[in-house]
Amino acid sequence: MHHSVSAVLLFLFLAGEGAALAQSPSSPVGLSVRRIELVSDDAQPAIEVAVSPGLSTVFLFDSEVNREGLTLEGRERFAMLDAGLSTLRLVPSEKISAGERLKLTVRFQDGAAPVSATFVLVAHPARSEAHVEVYRRKRRVETYQEEVRQARLEAEKCREENEHLRAARNTPDGLTGLISTGVLGRRSVEFRDVTDGVPLGPGGAADKHSVYAYRTARRVAVVVALMSRRDAQPWAAVGAMLRGKGNEELKVLQVWQSGPLAAGSALQRVVVEAEAAEETPQGRFTLTLWDADMRRTVTLSNITFP
Incomplete structure (x- = not known):
């Protein structure tokens, strides 16, 4: 019961709060094949x-x-x-x-x-x-046609995402919003403490305190509590990736951090929310977090969802 309550509170918090460090992930949209003309x-x-x-x-x-x-x-x-x-x-x-x-x-x-x-x-x-x-030479017409086709597909994805964003602006906050968008389906919110089985990659910008995994009908989330390392410079996650064993990626929707991680500061939580159908994701995932200059990262592997 305690786990269910904490999970619902987490998602209500994400749906209804606008914290100062709430940010959209930096995931640039690009063509699947890049073409360069010299x-x-x-x-x-x-x-x-x-x-x-x-x-x-x-x-x-x-x-x-x-x-x-x-x-x-x-x-x-x-x-x-x-x-x-x-x-x-x-x-x-x-x-x-x-x-x-x-x-x-x-x-x-x-x-x-x-x-x-x-x-x-x-x-x-x-x-x-x-x-x-x-x-180096003049490209064949077929390559331009394929590039146009891919560009149209990317434009369609952007259009669909813009429609979702517009719809979200008219969505109520809290539990009502979760129900109205279908995020909170009949399966409610499932929770798993994966702290013990999730190793922290070497050379990271912070130390791991705890790791929790959540799943709803259409979303998954990873909540990581981080501790600052002694004499470390302030650090805040601005981007994230959830990658499976087969290099499949979950679409990250939001990265949120409770506050900058600095020497002597309290634990700070990082929440990574991603899109996932009910039957996915399966298997083990690696979470990579990076800061604004991408030089200091935190990597956590072996994450499984309920």
Whole structure:
């Protein structure tokens, strides 16, 4: 009974309060395949590409590359660097630091302009660009058509999200709001204390005190109580990712922190709310939290939902 009451109170709090540190997660919308066209002169600027520890980023070129002419800054920070005739696969290791910027230069075999392409690999604690197509020559019509199709799909997703936001503005607060939106279905709110089975990743920005997992008909939430480390700088989570064993991601809807975590401060709670159908998620998830500059993170693995 105590667990049920605390779970309902949590969701009422999230639905009805507007705390100072309540923030929307920084999850930029992008196409599933990124396409880059190189210019044929020296004015081509370095192109930023997001990479993340343990996640693969594959470059596909429309020209053969000179594998011996490939240079990668901080090569020791990558677990894999596999260069083919027209492909390049990168997998950063845990040695790479969030926010780190490393230069990658690729040279082409035929010597035609442009003779090379330079990329800046920007390390993110959880997100990466999985597929990057690089064009030196004029692109085929089919690639433009596919890009337009993907852009339309993304625009439709944005339209649906805007409609949900407009509807939410007219939704009542508290228990009524949870019922009216269907978040609180017949299964009510289920709660699980997962503190003992959830390890904290090394080198994190804070220490773990407790971890609770919640589930409703259409939402899941993770509540993490964090303790500041001695002499640590103030820290606040601004973004989060919930990733499953198969690299599937739950759509994070909100990240909320009760207050900045600082040396000598009390425990601070971080609540991460995500969208999930009733039959999902199954299995174990890893939660990654990051601050504004993405350099100081908190990672918790082995999270299971009721």
